Amino acid sequence: MKLLIIEDEQELLRSMMEYIRGDGYICDSSSRFTDALNKINLNEYDCFVVDITLPGGSGLDLIRHLKKVQQNAGVIIISAKNSLDDKLKGLDLGADDYLTKPFHLAELNSRIKSVLRRRFYSGSSSITLNELRIDTEKHQVFVHNNEVILTKKEFDILLYLVTNKERVITKEGILEHIWGDDSNTFDNLDFVYTHIKNLRKKLIAQQCPDYIRSIYGTGYKFTIQ
């Protein structure tokens, strides 16, 4: 998979690249409008991450262009503005998702994967890790082919952890992922703890090894190593 990240803030760009490359993706970057335009015209990508406010032009114009040149690619908008207008305009232009700064890198990663899954693995929508199989389309989880009945929140958390496997995920990140914009209404981290406790219990009950590790003071890590 090949990605292009278009973001003018160097430090943020570097962080995003480091995190996403960790999953073995090829990742190009661009921090200027014209440079991005050239890269879009010259190379083929599977997914674009586009910041709306760029020096030299609007990210929305880039999306309009790249949707003509590379119709199949996924597009995720990242913006400092939580503007419904921009969001609707971006989605109208064919963007798949919209993420408001500041975001957790794990969140960006999970959004990218979700877009790639939808666009490129439409035939098989399941993720398999040893005995664990997650059907992302039907929202079902199987261990040794036995279905594990999870609540919607538990499923979301599991998928979030799995898409960011081998990474430490913070409780705040999980909270924000499952509650979205409302996370500040529910800023109760114990809530996350309870959900994860139940999730683990249900998985272990089906003889699934406990892949979810608590990392003291920070959060959780889904690890199969």
Added chain:
Amino acid sequence: MTTMKLLRSITRTYIITTVIALILFTGVIFFLVTVILKSNIDEQLVNNKERMMRNYTGDPVMIFPFVEIKQIPVLPPRGSDILKDTSIYNPVEKEYENFREYVSFVESGNTSYMVIIRSSLIEQEDLFTAFIAVFGISSLLLLTALFFITKRTTRTLLAPFYRTLSQLQTFSLRNLHAVPFERTPIEEFNELNSIVTELTARAGREYTALKEFSENASHELQTPLAIIRSKLDLLIQKENLDEEQKQSIESIYQNINKLTQLNKALLLLSRIESDGFAETQTIDIAAELRRELETFSTIAEFKNITISYSILDQSPIIAHPVLINIVIKNLLSNAVKHNNERGIVNVRLANGIFSVENTGPQPADTTEKLFERFHKESPSADSTGLGLSIVKEICLLYHFILSYSYNDGFHRIVVTMDSGT
């Protein structure tokens, strides 16, 4: 200091000065007229005496009470003549009457006489009565006329002033529009209006600049926050962190989160204030509330809080869906967040009135201070102190009435959405 209307104050001053002036004026006139009259009467009395004595034959005369001539043995020294007021009993009218009396001593031949001539002052009394009547009636007429004229002229005269006043009353920095003033024939009012226009325009410019500044500041904060967060996300991936470092990172995380929320809330506030949610649609608030309660029941259950509710279907309201959602969410989360362990939340929606009650410790301030920005009852770490002021701002925008009370251990926030329209 007691205050009164300008019009009343002006009218009152006018009337008081007029009454005083009228009284003084009448007094002076009356005094002058009596002095003149008296001197006329006196002159007449003296003349009459001279005339009488010229043809006097020597018999005693007694035409009481007008003329008396008596013989006296000795003539008093010269200059003993006197003019004075006196009153004499009138047996017909059965009352005392006032007279002017001239007593003089005359020598005719070898005989001395005392001559007393009197003139009735009854005319003067009539005059006095007439005077009072004329004074009374004319001053009454004058005062009434004065009262109405002042009232009328000042009302038309002050009309531009009152118009300016009412325009200033509705003035708000939030919905700035140039305050239009018509030209008036009064220079002072034109001056006042032009100053008011300039003042409001300047206040508006400064308010807008301030608003833009805070909005820009919040926007500018988003990027560094995003960078810090991303660096932390990478930092926690490091395998060789010790416990102490992890704890520090966790603390940084929490505070970055808080800062992020704070910034989001500030951005939201400035967006509401700058009409960023102008577009509206019809919203079924009952359905919206039911949906939110479903979400909240999970977290309430987790905190052992009982939510009970009664929701009646409402006529749809016209507003921005995001803002209505925020009002509901912030009030519910406030009720859950600042509750006791095993507390109670009562939610009610009926006839355009949405109320949320929750148990909780008695606040130090039972006033509406609660809705002020950054007002915090408890140093709760998971609260920005902006949730309720956002609700207040939204209520202001849609002219909802927001009220707070604390009774019998219950905090109660009421939003009256349908204010009789």
